[in-house]
Amino acid sequence: MQEITREAILARAAELFRDGTVDRALGWRAGEFDYDVTPGVFTSAEELENGFVWNDFCGANFSKYLIRETGLTEKKVLVFLKPCDTYSFNQLLTEHRFAREKVYAVGVPCAGMADPRLLRERFDGVTAAESAEGGVLVHTLYDGDVTLPQEELLADRCRNCKSRKHVAYDELLGSDGEVLDSHRFDEVERLERMTPDERFAFWQNELSRCIRCNACRDVCPACTCEKCVFDNPASGAANKAPSSSFEEQMFHIIRAFHVAGRCTDCGECSRVCPQHIPLHLLNRKFIRDIDRFYGEYQAGAEVGSRAPIVDYTEGDIEPGQAVEGGARHA
Amino acid sequence: MRKIAVSRIQELFAAIAAGQTLYLPVDTKAGAKFEQWESGKQLSSALNTVRSAKDFFFPQTENLMDFRVEGKKIEIIDTRRESEDFVLFGVRACDVRSFTVLDRVFLAEPVDTYYKNRREHGLIMSMSCTRPAETCFCGTFGIDAAEPEGDVVCHMTADTLYLDAKTEKGSALLEGLSALTEDCAAEDEAAVERHRELSHERLSKLPLASLSADRFGADKTDEFFNDPAWKSLSEACLGCGTCTFVCPTCQCYDIQDFDTGHGVKRFRCWDSCMYSDFTKMSAGQPRLTQLERFRQRFMHKLVYYPTNNDGLFSCVGCGRCLSKCPIQMNIVKVMKQLGGKQND
Numbered sequence: 001m002q003e004i005t006r007e008a009i010l011a012r013a014a015e016l017f018r019d020g021t022v023d024r025a026l027g028w029r030a031g032e033f034d035y036d037v038t039p040g041v042f043t044s045a046e047e048l049e050n051g052f053v054w055n056d057f058c059g060a061n062f063s064k065y066l067i068r069e070t071g072l073t074e075k076k077v078l079v080f081l082k083p084c085d086t087y088s089f090n091q092l093l094t095e096h097r098f099a100r101e102k103v104y105a106v107g108v109p110c111a112g113m114a115d116p117r118l119l120r121e122r123f124d125g126v127t128a129a130e131s132a133e134g135g136v137l138v139h140t141l142y143d144g145d146v147t148l149p150q151e152e153l154l155a156d157r158c159r160n161c162k163s164r165k166h167v168a169y170d171e172l173l174g175s176d177g178e179v180l181d182s183h184r185f186d187e188v189e190r191l192e193r194m195t196p197d198e199r200f201a202f203w204q205n206e207l208s209r210c211i212r213c214n215a216c217r218d219v220c221p222a223c224t225c226e227k228c229v230f231d232n233p234a235s236g237a238a239n240k241a242p243s244s245s246f247e248e249q250m251f252h253i254i255r256a257f258h259v260a261g262r263c264t265d266c267g268e269c270s271r272v273c274p275q276h277i278p279l280h281l282l283n284r285k286f287i288r289d290i291d292r293f294y295g296e297y298q299a300g301a302e303v304g305s306r307a308p309i310v311d312y313t314e315g316d317i318e319p320g321q322a323v324e325g326g327a328r329h330a
Numbered sequence: 331m332r333k334i335a336v337s338r339i340q341e342l343f344a345a346i347a348a349g350q351t352l353y354l355p356v357d358t359k360a361g362a363k364f365e366q367w368e369s370g371k372q373l374s375s376a377l378n379t380v381r382s383a384k385d386f387f388f389p390q391t392e393n394l395m396d397f398r399v400e401g402k403k404i405e406i407i408d409t410r411r412e413s414e415d416f417v418l419f420g421v422r423a424c425d426v427r428s429f430t431v432l433d434r435v436f437l438a439e440p441v442d443t444y445y446k447n448r449r450e451h452g453l454i455m456s457m458s459c460t461r462p463a464e465t466c467f468c469g470t471f472g473i474d475a476a477e478p479e480g481d482v483v484c485h486m487t488a489d490t491l492y493l494d495a496k497t498e499k500g501s502a503l504l505e506g507l508s509a510l511t512e513d514c515a516a517e518d519e520a521a522v523e524r525h526r527e528l529s530h531e532r533l534s535k536l537p538l539a540s541l542s543a544d545r546f547g548a549d550k551t552d553e554f555f556n557d558p559a560w561k562s563l564s565e566a567c568l569g570c571g572t573c574t575f576v577c578p579t580c581q582c583y584d585i586q587d588f589d590t591g592h593g594v595k596r597f598r599c600w601d602s603c604m605y606s607d608f609t610k611m612s613a614g615q616p617r618l619t620q621l622e623r624f625r626q627r628f629m630h631k632l633v634y635y636p637t638n639n640d641g642l643f644s645c646v647g648c649g650r651c652l653s654k655c656p657i658q659m660n661i662v663k664v665m666k667q668l669g670g671k672q673n674d
């Protein structure tokens with residue numbers, strides 16, 4: 001159950017439309033079954049009233065959509081941001097991807113979002129899933145109505161939430177949380193403890209499922225190049241097809257390097273991957289290594305910060321050391 | 331109709347696999363997937379595979395031909411191989427219909443010989459559905475999940491697998507398996523009928539059971555092309571093409587040359603109308619924004635394909651785009667928005 005109600009959000013949004021502060025809002029649009037929520041652009045309070053949804057399945061991070069929407073209006077764009085979204089928001093501002101004054105950001109507290117996949121893995125036909133006392137009330141075709149504790153449906157990234165604190169907003173609805181002592185690096189450490197062969201086998205197995213849809217890249221708030229090199233037939237690097245397992249690895253590793261120091265660990269890549277590939281682990285490994293070699297750094301914690309790897313200093317570790325892997329330096 | 335006890339299904343698989351390669355859905359960490367059967371591999375209990383069965387006839391990538399270059403001499407190498415016979419077991423009604431949709435594209439003149447080769451060597455053993463998912467809407471397109479098409483139609487009850495040959499190819503296969511299977515009596519026919527009734531009863535209770543495609547179809551381009559709803563439907567689309575990759579009927583491909591340094595590998599790979607370089611020509615890509623690309627996909631399923639194919643829709647209601655789109659946009663939402671109140 002989320003702390004803030006849909007009604008509270010709508011009431012505030014209606015005021016902002018009425019007083020002319022905003023002329024559009026980015027919000028979650030209701031679908032067929034409660035859990036199939038789509039990001040949407042709403043252009044009036046009435047539209048919000050009809051289609052806006054706020055429930056345990058509002059995982060989508062709107063920060064990246066601000067690049068487009070802020071360019072389409074003279075007024076401000078209203079956006080609702082969960083704590084993790086605010087890190088992406090700041091990182092995009094750091095990279096000058098949209099103008100801060102074109103946005104009215106409302107922070108909304110988040111109790112963790114559910115992963116619709118976990119629902120589908122448990123039940124054959126889920127027709128609805130509502131927040132209820134004691135968790136999520138799931139209506140199913142073959143197993144009747146079942147109430148599950150929300151923890152059992154929590155998305156992986158929410159289980160390992162790094163922060164319940166909003167690092168950017170114009171106003172906050174409800175209460176703010178704290179930066180959490182999360183266990184998000186446990187899985188990275190498990191990978192580090194593997195032998196190189198085991199680790200190679202792990203990634204080969206995961207990445208061999210990749211269908212090169214590029215959804216991970218398309219949703220990523222750190223991937224905002226107007227024309228990705230992998231989409232540009234003139235680049236020589238474009239590849240529509242996973243023509244070998246090696247290329248898939250290259251794509252993902254190149255992408256992970258490309259967002260190193262900029263990835264806020266928002267978890268969108270793994271959330272959207274239709275093939276359940278745990279892409280966030282690649283990025284998390286990089287975050288872990290940056291923390292170890294250059295001191296703790298959280299991308300997006302504040303606007304304007306410079307990732308340590310952007311600067312050269314004489315104390316930088318040698319590439320060879322990095323290649324050997326961070327594990328031994330832990 | 332023939333039958334065999336479910337407890338002996340591994341023997342059946344072994345017997346089929348003795349004559350040709352057998353593929354069937356098995357469970358993996360990432361959902362059900364068609365894999366080659368080998369001793370001990372269990373049939374998945376999932377309703378359907380994550381990727382559709384079209385991969386067997388229209389693979390994501392395939393090498394069409396090679397060119398070897400030596401000085402000014404170019405040698406053309408035909409990389410085609412005659413396919414071996416194979417059996418696809420456990421294909422659902424929606425996916426079997428998708429082969430009809432693909433056939434009309436690839437087997438029309440000029441015939442795609444790569445596709446034809448694989449199609450001729452494949453035999454479909456379909457399986458009726460008794461636990462359809464909330465995302466299933468095959469009925470919308472006149473597909474009966476209780477009685478799929480295919481060379482051999484299978485119905486699986488708690489203890490018995492019924493096998494019903496529908497084509498010559500199918501009869502020949504069952505003929506070869508006759509030592510393992512038994513002939514069916516009237517009570518077996520009744521059991522299959524009860525199985526179908528259960529299936530129909532459950533299909534009728536699906537949340538999308540009343541979704542109608544009547545408003546769409548041949549020659550409706552003008553009616554829907556400029557509908558203002560396309561804007562809000564497409565506004566969050568990432569252009570990732572996942573919907574086209576998991577779709578059993580999406581059939582667009584690109585042909586590209588890969589420079590090997592001493593020659594060229596010419597390969598074909600799936601393309602997607604959702605991509606910015608789809609059908610890119612010297613003058614550019616005709617669909618400039620994501621709205622136009624998005625519209626292409628759904629208009630193709632609901633209007634353009636029926637226009638060119640005697641009214642046949644090229645969506646089979648498998649529901650994959652409902653469960654796989656990263657932003658949870660899909661053909662049902664499109665049909666409901668464009669179809670107006672009637673589809674609410």
Ligand code: SF4
Pocket residue numbers: 209210211212213214215216217272273274275276277279
């Ligand atoms: S989203 Fe998944 S399947 Fe698609 S390109 Fe990324 S890793 Fe591959």
Ligand code: SF4
Pocket residue numbers: 566567568569570571572573574604654655656657658659660
């Ligand atoms: S899967 Fe969804 S986001 Fe991706 S191209 Fe299709 S409609 Fe757009």
Ligand code: SF4
Pocket residue numbers: 573576577578579580631644645646647648649650651652661
């Ligand atoms: S459009 Fe969607 S529901 Fe229709 S056949 Fe393709 S993936 Fe299945």
Ligand code: SF4
Pocket residue numbers: 377378422423424425459462463466467468469474475646647648649
């Ligand atoms: S769409 Fe129909 S045929 Fe396909 S899996 Fe669902 S119930 Fe079976």
